[in-house]
Amino acid sequence: MLASQLFGHKRGAFTGAVADHVGLFEAANGGTIFLDEIGDIPLSVQTNLLRVLQEKEITRLGDSRPRKIDARVISATHRDLAKAVESGIFREDLLYRIRVARIQLPPLRKRPEDIPLLASTFLNQYRASSAKPLQDVSSEAMSVLLAYSWPGNVRELKSAIEHAVIHSDGPLIKAGDLPAELEGRRGVEPPARTGDGRDRLLQALRDAKGNRSAAARLLGMSRATFYRKVAELDIQLTKDD
Secondary structure, eight states, rough: OOOHHOOOOTTTTTTTOOOOBBHHHHHHTTSSSEETTGGSOOOHHHHHHHHHHOOEEEEEEEOOOOOEOOOEEEEEOOHHHHHHHHTTTTTTTHHHHHHHSSOOOOOGGGGGGGGGHHHHHHHHHHHHHHTTOOEEOOOHHHHHHHBOOOTTTHHHHHHHHHHHHHOOOSSEEEEGGGOGGTOOOOOOOOOOOOSHHHHHHHHHHHTTTOHHHHHHHHTOOOHHHHHHHHTTTTTOOOOOO
């Protein structure tokens, strides 16, 4: 079925193939195809995929005529493909063929400064579809989001925001609106919530390595609100801040 989806098939190629089918590679001719979780593709399909990448042509299942294709291939995986090669579940020659320009994306738990921006984006998406008058994520809820380890990365964060939107009954997403498991598994600790707020701001600046915009996001507030609180608490920002 995966080979059929990627490369297409001819009518009668297998039971249920009642018509010719154009595969994803053929449909992407002249453009770009994104192969998500390429590390999970079976070895039998990896062989066909390698041939497509090397020869720039596909052959539909049940067909004998190759078809030329010209498509840029972008792939992604959560697996360590080098270890998968050592384990015999991923072809070494295919790894070398796809491992050209690489982007290493750290897990969400290692880039907590992205969480407020992503949460805001997902909230805007679900607010439109839910027709609820939601405005923002409360500081308490943001603290929970920042403290969670996010084993499911961005997909899990998106799901958590959707869950919160469904369960919310006010203008703000509250901590109680978030999935219960977020309270149970902590990874990155949010900025300290002690004193009159001064410690929180200073800790956020340290965590953000002096980046004021990133510090504001860590605190779940706008840059303008951040500067207002800095002024209220009489915090002197240096040029390095």
